[in-house]
Amino acid sequence: MKVVLFCGGLGLRIRDGADSVPKPLVPIGDRPILWHLMQYYAYHGHRDFILCLGHQGNAIRAYFVNHPAPADWRITLADTGPHTSVGQRLLMARPHLDGEAMFLANYADGLTDLHLPDLIADFAASGKVAAFLCVKPSLSYHFVRTSGDGTVIEITDADDLELRINGGYFVFRREFFDYIGAGEDLLGEPLRRLARAGDLLGYRHDGFWMSMDTFKDKHALDALYASGRAPWVVWRANAAAQGG
Secondary structure (H helix, E strand, O other), X not given: OEEEEEEOOOOHHHHHHOOOOOHHHOXXXXXXXXXHHHHHHHHOOOOEEEEEEOOOHHHHHHHHHHOOOOOOOEEEEEEOOOOOOHHHHHHHHHHHHOOOOEEEEEEOOEEEOOOHHHHHHHHHHHOOOEEEEEEOOOOOOEEXXXXXXXXXXXXXXXXXXXXXXXXXXXXXEHHHHHHOOOOOOOOOHHHHHHHHOOOEEEEEOOOOEXXXXXXXXXXXXXXXXXXXXXXXXXXXXXXXXXXX
16 A cells, blocks of 8 residues: 655654754664654555655655665655645645555654554454554653542543553545545544544554654664664564574
């Protein structure tokens, strides 16, 4: 399937570590996080990429000129504007998806050890129009429940609650475009319409997932990668298992 990657955001929360490059080009080890994500999809057999460019899009273009992708990757660079929402970037990518019954999509800043074929198989069997990864947030907070007068009834650690967040890693049928209108963002009304119709699958994953939102997140991912045990590097793990 084709893979749409949203590469146009401003990356405001990681600016301290990425002033000179767009967020998708912030390196993890010796490669941009965008490369790690594309390598993940390529490992699972999905090598036809549509990159929705925006903020510093020319830098991403230059990266692929100076660092040619593997010969079996196909990369389409689509200019979608510097201030466009994710939903509208997806609409602008639609001409590149003609004839696709299903396609994949993702932000350009989240990494996981998810076995992608499982998500795709469950989605295909469900008959739903869209699916996305649901992961537990990494929070150190404690949640408090009170009565109407403010009396504390319960204090619960975040890990003990069945709270899930959107982890990206979307799968869509082409019918999804019937649910999104001009000017709408992806996580606004389009997905809510699908949820109300019972056509949205939330795929639970309790393995590794981490988004590079801040400079602290980048350091954590760098450390994992340097250790040689980065969970998302499934292609290297597989090669090691086979003695490669």
